[in-house]
Amino acid sequence: MKQNFTVRQGALDGVEVFLSVAEHRSFRGAAAALGVTPSAVSQAVRVLEARIGATLFIRTTRSVGLTEAGERFLARAKPAFEELVAASEVARGLGERPSGLLRLSVPRAVVPILLEPLIASFCEANPEVEVEISASKELIDLAAEGFDAGIRLGQFVAADMVAVPLTAPFRFVVVGSPGYFVARNRPEHIDDLRTHACIRWRRSGGALALWSFNDNGQPIEVAVTGPFIASDFLGMLGAANAGIGLAQLPEPMAAEGLRTGKLVRVLDAYAPMIPGVFLYYPSRRQIMPKLRAFIDHVKSRTAITQNGH
Structure with missing residues (x-):
């Protein structure tokens, strides 16, 4: 039987605070590390415990320890949170500089004539970007198929796409x-x-x-x-x-x-x-740096070609 699963809003709230308290064995130490007040740390832990339905820490005037529930929560929450942080860093890196996999859908005919010299110079200028070319005659849905951009004759580019000329008419x-x-x-x-x-x-x-x-x-x-x-x-x-x-x-x-x-x-x-051959992509908004770098490279190379240099 199919079940519906949802992530409760705020499900991760307090987890970073919990991990910091568990690491320092101190609410004050965790507060100092996180740059917040000890009372804010205590409140975050209380809310987390209430949401989970179990006490996570044993508190005394001299020390802070983990309950059995706290130990089990730590064993699973720590690697999961570290993986989440690492995933965020990877995504942030893709959003900050040209890197990652750039997927292009192109007609087979343009690969040797137009694309090979363009790709060679782009890869040399952007060593952190991997370029994948899918040569096909089909006019595919870029977003649905996971492509960053496509290359087609101008008359085949949909009106809602942003188009950059690769050749003159x-x-x-x-x-x-x-x-x-x-x-x-x-x-x-x-x-x-x-x-x-x-x-x-x-x-x-x-x-x-x-x-x-x-x-x-x-x-x-x-x-x-x-x-x-x-x-x-x-x-x-x-x-x-x-x-x-x-x-x-x-x-x-x-x-x-x-x-x-x-x-x-x-x-x-x-x-x-x-009209000529065009590079096209879905939107001007939220363009990843890898695609922005390729667009800029295309424009610069096109300008050089048209100027005859």
């Missing part, structure tokens, strides 16, 4: 390998995609993502078809490099392939601009 571009175009014409209009093999990706909710375009300021979404469906942008990039078909990708992901000639860009006139 960039375009979504359509790319394919030179080998793919050996036997095919390059598409010149959005409608031309109907005759092309398009690499698609399935969102975390299960739906296939539409391709987005901008036609003279008018946003357009197109349902494309093709032989391959990936679970994320990295899978799409790999399929495009292999010549399976065309892929629509964030421009920074395709930059290396475009630079080396492994990829060719098409439909450039219709490429839509997106």
